[in-house]
Amino acid sequence: MKYIVIIGDGMADEPLLQLGGKTPLEYAKTPNMDWLAKNGACGMLRTIPDNFEAGSDIANMSILGYDPEKYYTGRGPLEAMSMDIDLTPGDVAYRCNLVTVENGIMTDFSAGHISSPEGAELFLSLEKKIPEVMFRPGISYRNLLVVRNGKGATSTPPHDIVGKNIEGYLPKGGDAGLLMRCMEKSKDLFFEHRVNSARKKSGKLPATQIWPWSGGHKPAFPSFEKKYGKKGGVIAGVDLLKGIARCAGMEVIRVPGATGYLDTDYDAKGSYALDAIQHLDFLYIHIEAPDEAGHLGNIEEKVRAIERVDGVIGMILEKFEGVIALLPDHPTPIRVKTHTRDPVPFVVMGKEKDATERFSEEAARSGGLGIKNAVDFLNFLFS
Numbered sequence: 106m107k108y109i110v111i112i113g114d115g116m117a118d119e120p121l122l123q124l125g126g127k128t129p130l131e132y133a134k135t136p137n138m139d140w141l142a143k144n145g146a147c148g149m150l151r152t153i154p155d156n157f158e159a160g161s162d163i164a165n166m167s168i169l170g171y172d173p174e175k176y177y178t179g180r181g182p183l184e185a186m187s188m189d190i191d192l193t194p195g196d197v198a199y200r201c202n203l204v205t206v207e208n209g210i211m212t213d214f215s216a217g218h219i220s221s222p223e224g225a226e227l228f229l230s231l232e233k234k235i236p237e238v239m240f241r242p243g244i245s246y247r248n249l250l251v252v253r254n255g256k257g258a259t260s261t262p263p264h265d266i267v268g269k270n271i272e273g274y275l276p277k278g279g280d281a282g283l284l285m286r287c288m289e290k291s292k293d294l295f296f297e298h299r300v301n302s303a304r305k306k307s308g309k310l311p312a313t314q315i316w317p318w319s320g321g322h323k324p325a326f327p328s329f330e331k332k333y334g335k336k337g338g339v340i341a342g343v344d345l346l347k348g349i350a351r352c353a354g355m356e357v358i359r360v361p362g363a364t365g366y367l368d369t370d371y372d373a374k375g376s377y378a379l380d381a382i383q384h385l386d387f388l389y390i391h392i393e394a395p396d397e398a399g400h401l402g403n404i405e406e407k408v409r410a411i412e413r414v415d416g417v418i419g420m421i422l423e424k425f426e427g428v429i430a431l432l433p434d435h436p437t438p439i440r441v442k443t444h445t446r447d448p449v450p451f452v453v454m455g456k457e458k459d460a461t462e463r464f465s466e467e468a469a470r471s472g473g474l475g476i477k478n479a480v481d482f483l484n485f486l487f488s
Contacts, residue, residue: 115396179321197255
């Protein structure tokens, strides 16, 4: 038997007056999701364990069965694994956003979704100024900062403080002084940088500084194949998911046009998924776009992203015979523009059937599969 799990990142939401009291998932046209519900069974999944923040790192580790209590060290080292950075035992890797801060307020956690070439040029301008830190550019605003023989520090994810004064959310801990020095230096270098001058002239937000967060040491996961007896792979446009896959010894399927944003190539993800499952037992397809729309507070884009996820499901249903599961990793409600801890709806087709007629938050609450913990999800799926 072969298995595909499709993650619509941040897809779950709350009823919105703008949508007539429906959630974006209820409002969107999703014939393929609804077909899964009619021919499968639904339930609710707790993806964020107690004592953890509602992050995609925690949620996706949990769904894949890697208990964050045992294996989580931070988001930064997971992304470092994706970028083939060889962390030594003393290294602390931090996720490092390019952000826009104006008058002390976090205006945009992504610097207007700066392009990868622009972001790399800005980010690497710091390298010669602070030699004791490794700066490694990633995709768009998502970059990496590594402190050799680091002591660790905590700071708030920038997407959680949009519209707030940053003063109470700055780094704290052993590496805080060094991180603050990096942040201050980035302000100076970025202020009149060629990239930002061009962005301002074209009406785009500038990247005013860096924001390091979620640092940690290199994690040690048991391999997916040894854990489940199945050869697994991951399709994703973001380094975080690729890093989790590498830690678990899963195959990372590279998809041209997978950007981790609203403009990702949905058709390419579906096509590459159908090819990959031919030689894999299990495939985990992660689609970031609904989450990005939620962070932006953009209802129209979130509905559109959900409908395009539905299109990927349709492509897979045409040719795949096996067990399919669909779920968000966490909610990213339009109202709050960030992740929440609420359980998410899930549907599984190919195991058993219940009376659910469509896929939505409300319908799944009364689904026949009840409520489960994410760390047990794949054991249930494979049973």
